[in-house]
Amino acid sequence: MTFQMPVEDGLLDFNPVAAVKSNGRVGPRRKAGQAAVNPYFPDEPQPLTPDEMRRYWELEAARFANSANRTPKRYRDYTKLAYALAARPSEAVAVRWDDVDFPAGTVTIAGTIVDCSLRVWQVRKVIDDYQLAEHEIVVRGDWHEFDDQAVVTVAFRQPFTKTRGSMRTIKVDVGCLAMLRGRKIAAAPGEELVFLSRVGKILRAN
Numbered sequence: 001m002t003f004q005m006p007v008e009d010g011l012l013d014f015n016p017v018a019a020v021k022s023n024g025r026v027g028p029r030r031k032a033g034q035a036a037v038n039p040y041f042p043d044e045p046q047p048l049t050p051d052e053m054r055r056y057w058e059l060e061a062a063r064f065a066n067s068a069n070r071t072p073k074r075y076r077d078y079t080k081l082a083y084a085l086a087a088r089p090s091e092a093v094a095v096r097w098d099d100v101d102f103p104a105g106t107v108t109i110a111g112t113i114v115d116c117s118l119r120v121w122q123v124r125k126v127i128d129d130y131q132l133a134e135h136e137i138v139v140r141g142d143w144h145e146f147d148d149q150a151v152v153t154v155a156f157r158q159p160f161t162k163t164r165g166s167m168r169t170i171k172v173d174v175g176c177l178a179m180l181r182g183r184k185i186a187a188a189p190g191e192e193l194v195f196l197s198r199v200g201k202i203l204r205a206n
Contacts, residue, residue, distance in 0.1 A: 053083055077179050078195060084176035085109060090205035091166070094157050095194045097184060105177050108169040112162055113205045115155040121148040130159055135201050155204045
């Protein structure tokens with residue numbers, strides 16, 4: 001899903017790693033020396049090898065080389081962070097600046113983006129229970145006018161991970177840390193999330 005995002009956003013014509021592997025359906029046979037499928041979880045998505053990631057970033061850089069807008073830069077930064085953290089897409093876009101420890105060179109995965117359908121009364125409860133700020137939830141502007149039992153599509157930042165074991169602190173590489181420093185310098189005062197949409201809200205994970 002991580003590398004399908006630019007395709008669905010119209011920025012790429014194809015997913016350059018689609019043939020590598022997905023959900024246990026392995027693509028072309030690997031050459032000697034390449035990482036093998038995880039024998040414990042063969043049906044799970046398999047992590048890309050460093051060589052595969054380098055190839056992906058080469059293709060990504062070439063595709064976006066002449067782009068004048070900021071969206072490709074955000075995607076490139078996102079893929080760098082997601083790979084460094086080995087994170088779910090919903091975890092990578094939920095990272096806050098408070099989760100980044102620059103002196104230690106670490107990032108803590110402490111939340112996730114939930115994208116679902118809820119009844120209006122449930123939306124109110126989520127906002128109240130999680131004390132969501134305006135930028136931490138995406139929902140249609142007139143949802144307050146609906147009946148409590150009406151169903152609306154909503155995305156919000158959940159202040160904890162999908163499972164207890166998913167919360168973790170990870171030492172990131174120097175390239176990822178440099179990217180984060182650059183984004184922090186460019187961030188507007190008061191911005192809490194590393195990645196925001198063009199209207200200053202959370203990014204939907206899909």
